Amino acid sequence: MSDPVFQIRNIDAAEKWQQILADLVTDPKELLKILDLDPAHLPLDPQVLESFPLKVPRPFLARMEKGNWQDPLLRQVLPLDQELPASDTLATRDPLGEEDSNPVPGLLHKYHGRVLLTVAPHCAVHCRYCFRRHFDYQRNTPGRQAWQSVIDYIARDPQITEVIYSGGDPLAAGDRQLAWLTASLESIPHLRRLRIHTRTPIMIPQRVTSELLAWLTGTRLRPVLVLHSNHARELDEQVADAIDRLSANGLTLLNQSVLLKGVNDNPQALIELSERLFELGVLPYYLHLLDPVQGVRHFEVSEARGLQLVEQLRHRLPGYLVPRLAREVAGAAAKLTLA
Numbered sequence: 001m002s003d004p005v006f007q008i009r010n011i012d013a014a015e016k017w018q019q020i021l022a023d024l025v026t027d028p029k030e031l032l033k034i035l036d037l038d039p040a041h042l043p044l045d046p047q048v049l050e051s052f053p054l055k056v057p058r059p060f061l062a063r064m065e066k067g068n069w070q071d072p073l074l075r076q077v078l079p080l081d082q083e084l085p086a087s088d089t090l091a092t093r094d095p096l097g098e099e100d101s102n103p104v105p106g107l108l109h110k111y112h113g114r115v116l117l118t119v120a121p122h123c124a125v126h127c128r129y130c131f132r133r134h135f136d137y138q139r140n141t142p143g144r145q146a147w148q149s150v151i152d153y154i155a156r157d158p159q160i161t162e163v164i165y166s167g168g169d170p171l172a173a174g175d176r177q178l179a180w181l182t183a184s185l186e187s188i189p190h191l192r193r194l195r196i197h198t199r200t201p202i203m204i205p206q207r208v209t210s211e212l213l214a215w216l217t218g219t220r221l222r223p224v225l226v227l228h229s230n231h232a233r234e235l236d237e238q239v240a241d242a243i244d245r246l247s248a249n250g251l252t253l254l255n256q257s258v259l260l261k262g263v264n265d266n267p268q269a270l271i272e273l274s275e276r277l278f279e280l281g282v283l284p285y286y287l288h289l290l291d292p293v294q295g296v297r298h299f300e301v302s303e304a305r306g307l308q309l310v311e312q313l314r315h316r317l318p319g320y321l322v323p324r325l326a327r328e329v330a331g332a333a334a335k336l337t338l339a
């Protein structure tokens, strides 16, 4: 087996994001070995990985601190037995009731005027707190022909003005597919905006290629990119360069985070995240309370604590650097903003 440290150093030389995506760390033993942590301290029921496999891209892994089980980046991807259903009987597999808002495969219509497309059935990383960890991607991965039903659905409803690319992670899909879909959508006259929710540029900054920028800036739809970063340490210099390329092309850049126990549930971590985002030209947008999906309870931070944290941020940051605390409620007409 090759030296794991060498594997990390080699990332700089790898230019193609597809190669990095094809070479994710999927074995917990390898993950821990690279981080100088003893796998014997992580007894893991095989069911945990069967229900939601490990996926960690090497550029993200390279930002973790070696020898630290509590590293906030590691905690987001580390599978634990606490995820097993037996430890969490109250939570549901579909906390946002998305199955009821799925009129056509590949499309979720939850809120007025906006539809969400599950453009890619996979991600560059598996965040252990993900609310779509049990989502039915098999039903929601249309081929080209089935995408036509999605396009027809949007074309029939003139109230829809915004399309949101989601997933999985939409930027885990290739640029040819994304450029084709975007070109098909822009022919619908009532569509105005294209919003992309993605964590891929944080995980694999090499994903911000000239091909990506070409379709993203070449559309008449006004693009908004909502990044997903939870901790300032995720935003290293490679990510800064990628974000620079996005903002140099005039894209509106926002960030949303999830409030996670042991990751960012303290004022200092949230302040550093907001400061770093702004330094890179990204506005903090939402701080989400965890969606109660089965298997994520160990990340939960109470609403009271969330409100307290946002209040602390208000005392220490200008208003535009304080994200809005939000919660999604199944069946509600909009996201619930709590502070």
Ligand code: SF4
Pocket (backbone or CB within 6 Å): 122, 123, 124, 125, 126, 127, 129, 130, 131, 132, 167, 168, 169, 199, 228
């Ligand atoms: S990148 Fe987003 S969709 Fe993918 S696992 Fe993480 S939170 Fe879930």
